[in-house]
Amino acid sequence: MKTALKKYNYHPYIDEYMRMVEQEEIESCKEQKDLMKYIRSVLDRDDVVIHSEDIKKSINVPAKYFTIELYAWQRFLNALMYGVRYDDGRLVWNEILILMGRGGGKTGWMAYDSFYMSTSHNGIQNYDIEIVATSEEQAERTFLDVHEVLESEEHKEKLSRAFKWTKTKIQHKKTRSVIKYNTSNARTKDGKRAGCAIFDEVHEYEDYKNINIYTSSQGKVKDSRIIYTTTDGYIRGGPLDELKEKARMVLSGELKDLGFLPFICKLDSDDEVEDETKWEKSNPSYRYNKDLQIQMRREYKNAQFNSSLWLEFMTKRMNRPQEDVRKEVATYEDRLATEQQIPVDIKGIQAIGGVDFADVRDFCSVGLLFKKDGKRYWIHHTFIHHMALKLQDINPDIIAIAKQKGLCTIIHDDKSISPERVVNWFLDKLKQFNIKKISMDKYRAAILKPKLEEAGFEVEIVRRGPSTHAMLSPLVDEMFINQTIVFGDDPMMRWYVGNVYKDEKGNGNMEYCKIDKEKRKTDGFFAFLHALVLDGELKEPKPIRRFKVSVF
Numbered sequence: 001m002k003t004a005l006k007k008y009n010y011h012p013y014i015d016e017y018m019r020m021v022e023q024e025e026i027e028s029c030k031e032q033k034d035l036m037k038y039i040r041s042v043l044d045r046d047d048v049v050i051h052s053e054d055i056k057k058s059i060n061v062p063a064k065y066f067t068i069e070l071y072a073w074q075r076f077l078n079a080l081m082y083g084v085r086y087d088d089g090r091l092v093w094n095e096i097l098i099l100m101g102r103g104g105g106k107t108g109w110m111a112y113d114s115f116y117m118s119t120s121h122n123g124i125q126n127y128d129i130e131i132v133a134t135s136e137e138q139a140e141r142t143f144l145d146v147h148e149v150l151e152s153e154e155h156k157e158k159l160s161r162a163f164k165w166t167k168t169k170i171q172h173k174k175t176r177s178v179i180k181y182n183t184s185n186a187r188t189k190d191g192k193r194a195g196c197a198i199f200d201e202v203h204e205y206e207d208y209k210n211i212n213i214y215t216s217s218q219g220k221v222k223d224s225r226i227i228y229t230t231t232d233g234y235i236r237g238g239p240l241d242e243l244k245e246k247a248r249m250v251l252s253g254e255l256k257d258l259g260f261l262p263f264i265c266k267l268d269s270d271d272e273v274e275d276e277t278k279w280e281k282s283n284p285s286y287r288y289n290k291d292l293q294i295q296m297r298r299e300y301k302n303a304q305f306n307s308s309l310w311l312e313f314m315t316k317r318m319n320r321p322q323e324d325v326r327k328e329v330a331t332y333e334d335r336l337a338t339e340q341q342i343p344v345d346i347k348g349i350q351a352i353g354g355v356d357f358a359d360v361r362d363f364c365s366v367g368l369l370f371k372k373d374g375k376r377y378w379i380h381h382t383f384i385h386h387m388a389l390k391l392q393d394i395n396p397d398i399i400a401i402a403k404q405k406g407l408c409t410i411i412h413d414d415k416s417i418s419p420e421r422v423v424n425w426f427l428d429k430l431k432q433f434n435i436k437k438i439s440m441d442k443y444r445a446a447i448l449k450p451k452l453e454e455a456g457f458e459v460e461i462v463r464r465g466p467s468t469h470a471m472l473s474p475l476v477d478e479m480f481i482n483q484t485i486v487f488g489d490d491p492m493m494r495w496y497v498g499n500v501y502k503d504e505k506g507n508g509n510m511e512y513c514k515i516d517k518e519k520r521k522t523d524g525f526f527a528f529l530h531a532l533v534l535d536g537e538l539k540e541p542k543p544i545r546r547f548k549v550s551v552f
Helices: 012-022 030-043 052-063 072-083 106-118 136-151 209-215 239-252 270-274 276-281 290-303 307-317 332-336 386-391 396-404 419-429 445-454 466-481 491-498 523-533
Strands: 048-050 084-086 095-099 129-133 163-165 169-172 178-183 196-200 225-230 260-264 349-357 363-372 375-385 408-411 433-440 459-461 500-504 510-514
Touching: 012 030, 012 072, 030 048, 030 239, 030 260, 052 072, 052 106, 072 084, 072 095, 072 106, 072 260, 095 239, 106 129, 106 136, 106 169, 106 178, 106 196, 106 225, 129 136, 129 209, 136 163, 136 169, 136 178, 136 196, 196 209, 225 239, 239 260, 239 396, 239 491, 270 276, 270 307, 290 307, 332 466, 332 491, 349 419, 349 523, 363 419, 363 433, 363 523, 375 386, 375 419, 375 491, 375 523, 386 408, 396 408, 396 491, 419 433, 419 445, 433 445, 433 523, 445 459, 466 510, 466 523, 491 500, 491 523, 510 523
Parallel strands: 095 225, 095 260, 129 178, 129 196, 196 225, 349 433, 375 408, 433 459
Antiparallel strands: 048 084, 163 169, 169 178, 349 363, 363 375, 500 510
16 A cells, blocks of 8 residues: 655655655665655755755766666665755765665766766865775775776776876876775775775674774765665674664664664565565665566575575575574564653652673663563663773764763773762662662672662672573563563663574573674663562552542
8 A cells, every 4th residue: 555645845866766665666675664754854854955956966977977877766865965965064964874685786886976976076175985895806896887987988088188097096187086995904004084985895894993994084074975885794793783773773763863874675574585576675776677687586596495595695685684593682673662651650669670790891781670550661871981982892873872861871080880880870769769679690799799788778699691591581572572661762771682682502591692792782681681580579569549439
């Protein structure tokens, strides 16, 4: 069933693709539909301006020389990338993620746009374009597409008046802007001052070392941009997973005004692979490219008889990774459902405290668990030593928003996270709650337990590990599936939950484990688990019974 008619009066290239998605003229995934809502919310702002002339130039200038014709989704993205600004002249979107199935034309399109960004039509001097990939062959592809245009018999004479080039470097004579390609050997690179850094196949990156080289100086060049183009891949816990998580938070409205534009194309479920009409969900170029259609049909047939080919087809063509048998704690939708309102009338309600305190120069999470009206509620706070943020590759966006919402405290003035901070947090919560016990594991208990007991709290040391986690797993599953666990306005807790997977041991036990040892912090989730061990000691307050009084 098609959606109700909406207004389309932003710009022809924006309206065209937006209409195709919203009116279901094409098959598109949930992330594409959410993107349209997000784009509308931005474009309808009073401080956002659409510059039609810039959009026109980004399409028409390269079109004179390139043989490719941009598809609707590419024109749509060009319009958003080059033509949408705040009324003070700043780009609305300067970080772009393009995650779509293999064969969609990302490489040729990036060559098209690189050509445009280097020219005087872009209007910026020394706007260098750095094309980065994990292998020289991969990095070179986009560069060679531009190089072939410059070397073509049809355009070489004319373009030689505007450009000079070698096999490794292309420079526009007037703007001095350079197009180069780079491999990801971070040890041999100094800091870069790129106007645009294009990271090709970012799914192959295991960490941010090489990415940081090209992005650390962002902002020094006018209209600087970061563009990630990729299919999904096999590396879990790396930059791509963090970009996907950030995309989800932007599209859900949890993160705002980041300048991040996520264009994600994928199947909504594994089962959709059996219906070829759904394949364009993962690749919006599919309906226009006959060669791609033939190739993908052939791969699909061969994959029926070969598990490794099936893995590759689902991961790279459909963006549905299959290789990770680790089970998530809760779906993204169930994690979002934790954003329900915390009750106001909680004065004196029973609560169990939970603490996870692994290292005095890392993270320490505290929280309170209570029950009301058939639901469980968890209120949390995290103390973060500033050195943890310097020494570990932790997503800065989630820390920034958590700090803004008062969900974390960054400790700069102490050498460590002192036990007194934990004690004082619980003492402050005594003004609202009747804290029965505080639950923690034995790690750091020697330091923290006496301090809490001196303050009058009863502390219980609980075990952690497979046997405890197996005992808690049915309750955790039930709460998330039935959406009866509430975190309130706490994206940091949802981040913690998303950083944990269930490791099935095969002997009836299971363990909640951290996806990544450094980047994916889990302290808030394990503090929550510690409190859940004592869940049976919590009583839900009985509703006040009101009796009707008869008047005689």
